[in-house]
Amino acid sequence: MSFLTFLIPPFPTLIKSGEGHFRMGKKHFKRVFTVFDFIYVTSGKLFMTENGIDYELSKGQYIILIPGLEHFGTKNCTEDTKFHWIHFKIHGEFDLTDNNEINWGNVYLKEGDFVEPPQYHFQIPRTGQVKYTDHLEKYFEYMLGTEKLHTPDSRLRQQIYFEEFLIQLQKEAMSIPSATEGISEMVIAYIQQNYQMDIKMEDLARDLHFHSDYITRCVQKTLGISPIQYLQQYRMSQAKRLLASTNDKVMTISKNIGILDHTYFSKLFKKMEGMTPSEYRQFAQRG
Secondary structure, eight states: OEEEEEEESSOOEEEEEEEEEEOTTOOOOOEEOSSEEEEEEEESEEEEEETTEEEEEETTEEEEEOTTSEEEESSOOSSOEEEEEEEEEOSSOEEEEEOSOOOHHHHEEEOOOSSSOOEEEEEEESEEEOSOHHHHHHHHHHHHHHHTTOOTTHHHHHHHHHHHHHHHHHHHTSOOOHHHHHHHHHHHHHHHHHTTSOOOHHHHHHHHTSOHHHHHHHHHHHHSSOHHHHHHHHHHHHHHHHHHHOOOOHHHHHHHTTOOOHHHHHHHHHHHHSSOHHHHHHHHTOO
8 A cells, every 4th residue: 555654744734625526427637736636535436547547436435646746537427426626735845665664663753842843644544434424524525615705814724724634643543452443433323323312421321231432432533523523523514504505593402412501602613613603503513
């Protein structure tokens, strides 16, 4: 497997992101691009060729196309295909390497001091299957939503989301024990089934029959966040769905996603999404 490797800081810079749609019978045009092009398929199947190598991408799979290498659609899509794309630039040198093992011990290179930042070595597979699609796709949602705001800080917020996206992509490439993944999958399923309830860590520990500290370590290693943070993110995603598709009051939506204090819900929503629930509804229902 080929890996894209580079040092940070500085982080790669987001140039632009968007959504693509090839109807059946269409394919990607031929070009030699000057920046990196990340393509992630959300439905259908995409056929790409880069530098003479053919790739077939299905739902949940991605490819990082390298600047200076010719790429094009190998053949027409056999079904309607939708995908996210991100154009970005790496400052400084990068390598394309072959490596079978990645872990956090390899990522952290040098400790910082009072005048120099710590340094990290990122190694991201150029192609891959995303395991935690819901978690990764929320960053696409954030980047696209922020771009449409046209506020003075929207581009900066996009860059922050892009950096978090890269960190999550790096975590996807880590060698994580199957037991750790299993616990995390149990937590994700539990939260998605019970997010409307008043969930606490002791509930997870009792119902999943593991110590709360162990559960937290597993989820942090797999997703990069705590179970409670995932709960908050999932609740916000459900709130955004309801804000966009219904005319329910904010108080009602807050209760529907398991937050009884609608004032706290509004504060949390603004903190996580950068706007109030009412502002998000106006933005989402504008079209």
